[in-house]
Amino acid sequence: MPPFVKKILDTFEKGGRQIFIIGGVVRDLLIGQEALDWDFTTDAPPKVILSLFPDGFYDNKFGTVGIVDPKEKKKKNQSGKPSIYEITTFRKETGYADRRHPDKVIWGKTLEEDLTINAMALKRIKGNQFKLIDPHQGQEDLKKKLIRAVGSPEKRFEEDALRMMRAVRIATQLGFKIEEKTFAAIKKNANLIRHVSRERIRDELFKLLSYQHASDGYLILRNSGLGKKILPEAEKMFGVEQKSPGRHHLDDVGTHALKSLKVSRSSDPIVNLAILFHDVGKPVVAGKDEKGTITFYNHEVVGASIARNLAQRLKFSKKDRERLFTLIRWHQFTVDERQTDKAIRRFIRNVGKKNLADILKVRRADRIGGGARETSWRLERFKKKLIQVQKQPFSVADLKITGHDVMKVLGIHQGPLVGKILKELYREVVKDKNKNKRAYLLKRIKAVAKNLH
Secondary structure (H helix, E strand, O other): OOHHHHHHHHHHHHOOOOEEEEOHHHHHHHOOOOOOOOEEEEOOOHHHHHHHOOOOEOOOOOOEEEEOOHHHOOOOOOOOOOOOEEEEEOEEEEOOOOOOOOOEEEEOOOHHHHHHHHOOEEEEEEOOEEEEEOOOOHHHHHHHOEEOOOOOHHHHHHHOOHHHHHHHHHHHHHOOEEOHHHHHHHHHHHHHHHHOOHHHHHHHHHHHHHOOOHHHHHHHHHHOOHHHHHOHHHHOOOOOOOOOOOOOOOOOHHHHHHHHHHOOOOOOHHHHHHHHHOOOOHHHHOEEOOOOOEEOOOHHHHHHHHHHHHHHHOOOOHHHHHHHHHHHHOOOOOOOOOOOHHHHHHHHHHHOHHHHHHHHHHHHHHHHHOOOOOOOHHHHHHHHHHHHHHOOOOOHHHOOOOHHHHHHHHOOOOOHHHHHHHHHHHHHHHHOHHHOOHHHHHHHHHHHHHHHO
């Protein structure tokens, strides 16, 4: 138990208040996973919680007070934000007009009222000894590896449509199945996901795609009907045939994409989404040539545009939007052994040095998902060339001197001549990378300037 969790429990108990551990952390503890996000529920109203923890913050109508451990304020979790311990007052929720948030929240007096929401709780008996409170047989479902809605599944999803997405995401995370009636209720109510904000859908999708079994998660999403609502572009790939003379693919586009995602080794949701969407442009450009071979000319260009529209719709950050676009736009890169260093430098400029490792992950998944071996001698040679070429200057900006050095040596002001001299020096360095030394380039400035005159 983290020291600050113990402090929270001690503080409430000394204040004569009930306090219980709730939420996903209870499930994680029961199945032996690392407990990261600690949530609590209490009979104390928000004002009392704030009196016990004056540094807490409360800006919502749901009775949730956030607290940050003063000793860990400088530490951050994987999202880049400090860990927040959430403490919520027992509550009853009534009316969900927007299919997402309760119209009215009433502070409850007992834990049983709150457990229609949180299902299981832990009550400290003494020291590190806890009692499991489980009125809905959640522990039995954990043993059976089932995700089940509390009470009526349809009522739960009508109250909050995001719960459907969470059920799929948690099933993916744990490798569980969704209980039959719960899954049927998701299929029946999938259309309600339209009431959920795009940002919340994006966050759940990113979590799902970060798990080891992301492909299984997408399949659950698709079979539940949620996939068609959230990622309609992916749905269009299924049934688009690729098998024809002269082509190595045996599966339709969607099945190939799913197989590619299944063999991904990445936990980065953008990389995994790029793997799932790398051929999303194929249904748009599918055709046949005079020999009857199925063609998908420029599918990577069209697919990148489709992916960018998806990223805008789900409110991706600019960085994530551009990464997704780049990984799909350039995933068809050639590894021909006859490629020149100039061609490889152009590829690196297009993709960006920071994206090279990721686009190789996309290529690996694409190869295996298409039935090919993980790599080839050409691909391995290409990887080595990427490393070698990066040791060479890519542009004038990589020179060991700048325009200011040119102006200082020649005693001139800024003008076209400065740029021309730098370009000439860059050409020399491209031919011989050993010449990219400051002392050598400074000596060459006057000679290059004379030749240009």
